[in-house]
Amino acid sequence: MAKVDIKFNRQKLQADIIKRIDKVIDADPLKKDIGIFATTRLRFEARKGTPLNDERNFPPLKPITIDNREYLARFNRTHPAFNEARSNVTLTGQLLNALGFQVISRGVELLFIGERRPYRTGPNSVANDTPTNQEVADYLAEKGFRVFTKKGIESDRKFSSNITQIVRRFLRRSLK
């Protein structure tokens, strides 16, 4: 279904059918439904540690990373899916919460939105650097922690069939 254009952790979900739907009826609500589904699914899979990337997993964490995460967890409110040794790009949850989308002409573009809340690094200290969520996602992707890839998304049968169902439902609702 998807013709995809990939840049680290930015992804366009496009389909020729959406272009054709656009010629008949306003497809923006459809694209929004697809965006909501895609971000929810990708977030869920990443937090489980089964991201929709080529490998369907994240690299294992190094001992020093685990120690760091355990340390940061003392001063920051952690997401329920956090575990210091679990490789799921989740500590406070703000990165995956920032996974969003924008509607484009033939579909949606997935991207990480907004600024980050810096980590507390001690009882009275806060991290100096404040990269954006997209910058963090790109950095992690370079290190092998890709939340999603073109191949990962396109090879997931359930992802594809869900998108098809969303399109079908939208088309049926447009009939009367």
Place this chain on the structure above:
Amino acid sequence: MAKIGPIKTTKSEVSQTINLKEIFGVDFTGKEALRKALGQAFIDRIISKAKSGKRFDGKPLKSPYSKEYAESLEFKAAGKSRGKVNMTLSGDMLGSIDILDEKANVLKIGIDDELEAPKAYNHQEGDTVPARPFFGLNNKDVEEIRSEFLEDVRAAFKERGQEKKEKINNLILKLLGETDGEG
């Protein structure tokens, strides 16, 4: 003949039939667009009820989720909360509710996906999880959807003034047909 049939529950299919002719009092032969729109409206009703924590009969679904389930990684990864029962983890089960069969006046809606049907069966019957019969329509659902669509049904049976709508519907039906080979 009944407006809605009994809810069929097996490990390979969870479904219910809907008799549009009994509901609206007209023959839907040749009215594919309207039939599909109504089918989707009934599906949307089931999903909406489930997501708002209601059984097929409108009563509340068994709440809260078990402590054991709430401790699972899937539960946490989905951002769920114990007190908000909505039959949704990945979204696949509710997302698989579809029009399974379509005749002139009768639709069958339900789940027959090989992965999702056993899941739905389990929730309906309480096989290995607490029973949460989310799937199905009741008479109130039927009456409400009937009221919502009555004007559209009347308009579709008028002889004149429907050409433009029919043209758009035909295009949409063609696109729908093309999704059948996808996913």
